[in-house]
Amino acid sequence: MTASRPRKASSLGTGVNTVPQGKVGPFFHEDNHPWLTTEVRDVASGGEGTLTAIVHEESRAGTVRVAHIRPASGVEWTAAVTNIRLVTSSDHVQQQ
Template identity: 45%
Template sequence: MTDRYEYVPHRLLRRRVRDIASGAEGVLMAVINEDVSDSVHQHWIELAYIRAASGREFTTAVGNVEPAE
């Protein structure tokens, strides 16, 4: 695959979520499977992009995302 990332469907897209690692909340805007490989090792990670109330987006591991109450 030549693409460095691909969008992944997620049940919480466009819903309010919490990053359990930081406690920050926002709207889940995208989940992306991103290629972070180097010249020797191939490695992909899934990142969640969350937009906070300020409008700034931050990333976290998809496993850290839970619905906000």
């Protein structure tokens, strides 16, 4: 069984919080993604944490980009890449 090459995500939109796509490595990870090790927010859950990986996973509908996020508690969760946004310093000021 051979692995198929991941397809690029379609129509990610435009703007400051558009998630760029990094080069996909041999294990379908985006190893050089510019947001790795930065703080992101999962808009679906409202959770925040450090982006630790973006993985391309095969599904019946095609290839899906999945973000792995680790909060301060250390328990990672996954989210659709289209649901993550960079956390900016102004985000923290608004929450206080």
